[in-house]
Amino acid sequence: MRAGDLHTVAGGWPGRFLGVDAGGSGTRAVLLEGGTVTELPPGPPMNAWLTGDFARLLEEIVRAADFTAACIGVPGLSEPARARELGELLTARTGAPVYVTWDGETARAGAFLGGPGVVVIAGTGSAAYGWDGERSVRVGGHGFLLGDEGSAYWIGRAAVRAALRWEDRMGGSELLHRAVTETTGSGLTDLIGQVHTHPAERQRLTVLAPVVASLASDDAEARRILLRAAEHLAELAGGARRGLARPATAGAPSALPAAGVGGVFSAPVIWERFAELTGAARPLAPASVGAALLARQLLTTQLPNGPVQARA
Numbered sequence: 001m002r003a004g005d006l007h008t009v010a011g012g013w014p015g016r017f018l019g020v021d022a023g024g025s026g027t028r029a030v031l032l033e034g035g036t037v038t039e040l041p042p043g044p045p046m047n048a049w050l051t052g053d054f055a056r057l058l059e060e061i062v063r064a065a066d067f068t069a070a071c072i073g074v075p076g077l078s079e080p081a082r083a084r085e086l087g088e089l090l091t092a093r094t095g096a097p098v099y100v101t102w103d104g105e106t107a108r109a110g111a112f113l114g115g116p117g118v119v120v121i122a123g124t125g126s127a128a129y130g131w132d133g134e135r136s137v138r139v140g141g142h143g144f145l146l147g148d149e150g151s152a153y154w155i156g157r158a159a160v161r162a163a164l165r166w167e168d169r170m171g172g173s174e175l176l177h178r179a180v181t182e183t184t185g186s187g188l189t190d191l192i193g194q195v196h197t198h199p200a201e202r203q204r205l206t207v208l209a210p211v212v213a214s215l216a217s218d219d220a221e222a223r224r225i226l227l228r229a230a231e232h233l234a235e236l237a238g239g240a241r242r243g244l245a246r247p248a249t250a251g252a253p254s255a256l257p258a259a260g261v262g263g264v265f266s267a268p269v270i271w272e273r274f275a276e277l278t279g280a281a282r283p284l285a286p287a288s289v290g291a292a293l294l295a296r297q298l299l300t301t302q303l304p305n306g307p308v309q310a311r312a
Contacts, residue, residue, distance in 0.1 A: 005284060015067075015068030015069070015296070016031050016032070016033045016066065017032045017033070017069055017070070017292040017299075018030075018062060018065045018067035018069070018071070018291075018295060019031075019032060019070070019290065019291030019293070019294070020043075020058070020070065020071070020288065021106060021286065021288040021290075022058070022073060022075060023075055026042050027042060027057075027061065028042055028286070028288040029041075029042070029043065029061055029065070029288060030288045030289055030291075030292055031065060031067065032289065032292035032295075032296075037289055037292075040061075040064070043057065043060075043061050055089065058072055058074075058086075058100075059090055059093055059094070062090055067096055067295075068096065068097075068295075068296075068299070069097040069098070069099070069295040069296065069298070069299040070097070071099045071100075071101065071292065071295035071298060072100045072106075072291060073101055073104075073106030073107065073290070073291050074086075075124075083101055083102070087099050087100040097299055099298045102129070102138065102141070103287060104121055104128070104138060104141065105290075105294065106287045106291040106294060107119045107121050107261045107283075107290060108131055108290065109287075109291070109294045109297075110283055110284070110285040110286050110288070110293070111259035111261055111284060111290065112284060113285060113293065114290075114293045114294075114297065116130075116131050116132050116133045116256060116257075117130070117256050117257045117258065117259060118130035118240040118241055118256050118258045119260075119261055120234075120236050120237050120240075120258065120259070120260050120261070120280070121141075121261050121287075122150055122151055122152070122233050122260065122261070122263075122264035122265055123151065123152060123261075123264060124153055124202055125141065125144060125147075125148040125151045126147070126150045126154070126232070126262075126264075127141030127147075128140055128141075128236035128237055128240040129240065130243065130244050131244075132244045132256060137240050137243035138240075139236050139239040139243065140236045144199075145199070149232035149235075149236075150228075150229040150233040150236070150264065150270075151229075151264060152209035152263065152264055153205050154229060154232070155208065155209040155225060155226070155264070156204075156205030156206050156207065156209050157205050158212075158225045159179070159180055159205075159211070159212050160180055160195075160205065160208070162221050162222075162225070163176050163177040163180040163181070163188060164188060167188060173219055173221035173222065175215060175219045175221075175222070176212070176221055176222060179208075179212075179215060180211075183208055184204065191204070209263075209264065209267075210267075213226060213268075213269065213270070216267070226267055226269040226270050226273075229264065229270055230270045230271075230272075230273035230274040230277070231273070233260065233264075233270070234274055234277035234278050237277075241255050255279075257280075257281065258278045258280040259281055259282065259283045260274055260275075260280050260283075261287060
C-alpha cells in the first residue's frame with residue numbers, strides 16, 4: 001500500500017472508518033483514521049452462500065470496533081436487497097452506520113483508492129468488478145460449481161484432474177500426481193469421495209494451488225494450468241471492460257486501468273501472463289482499506305450534513 005497516496009486521499013477525513021474484507025481464506029479488518037490504517041484481529045473464512053451464520057460472525061467483528069461508519073465486502077453476496085437488509089440489521093445492532101456490499105466493490109475501491117478501474121479478484125474464487133465513475137459492472141463470481149475459473153479452487157481441481165489422467169494413463173503429470181497425494185494425504189480414490197461428499201469444503205482443493213505454482217518451473221502440465229488460469233482471469237477483465245465500454249469518440253479515454261487482487265496472483269507465472277494480457281498493475285491498497293474508503297464515501301453521500309460523530 002502506498003501510504004503517501006492514501007494520506008493524500010483520506011488524511012483530512014474526520015472520524016474512524018471500519019473496513020472489513022470477508023473471504024474464503026479468512027476475514028481482514030482495518031480502521032482508517034486520518035489517513036492512517038490500523039489492522040484489527042483477523043476473523044474466520046466467510047461466504048454468503050456457504051457460511052450459514054456469517055451475519056452473526058460479521059456482527060461480532062463490527063461490535064468489537066469503535067467506528068464512525070463501516071463497510072463490509074462479502075463474497076457471494078450478489079443480491080443488493082440482501083446486502084441492504086444485512087446492513088440495516090448490523091446498523092440497528094451496533095448503533096453506527098454499517099454498509100454491506102459485494103467484495104468486488106471493496107477490492108476495486110482499494111486497488112484504485114476509490115477511483116475508477118477494473119479489478120480482478122482471484123483467491124478461493126474469482127470474479128471481476130469495474131466502475132467508470134458512473135456505471136459499474138460485475139463479471140464472474142458465479143461460485144465454484146458454475147464458475148470461479150482461474151481461482152485457487154480451479155487450479156487445485158485442475159491439478160487433481162491431471163493426477164487422475166496420469167493414473168488412468170491418459171496423459172496428465174506424474175509429478176502432479178505425487179504432489180496431490182502428498183499434499184492432501186489421501187489416495188485419489190479417497191480424495192474423490194471427500195470432494196463429492198463435502199463439496200463446500202473448498203480448502204481440500206485450494207490447498208493445491210501454491211503447490212502447482214511451486215512446480216511450474218519443473219513440470220509442463222503445472223505451467224500449462226497456471227497459464228490457463230491467467231488467461232481465464234484476463235477474460236474476466238476483458239468482460240468488465242467491454243461492459244463499461246462507450247462509443248468511440250475523438251479524445252475518448254483509453255481502456256480502464258486494471259488490477260489483480262488475491263493470493264492467486266502471488267504466482268509469478270500467473271501474474272506475468274495476466275499483466276501481459278491486460279496491462280494490469282498491483283493494487284494501491286487491499287480490499288479492507290477499500291471497504292474503509294467506501295464507508296466514508298457512502299456515509300457522506302447518504303448524510304447531507306457529512307460524517308456523524310463516532311459512537312461512544
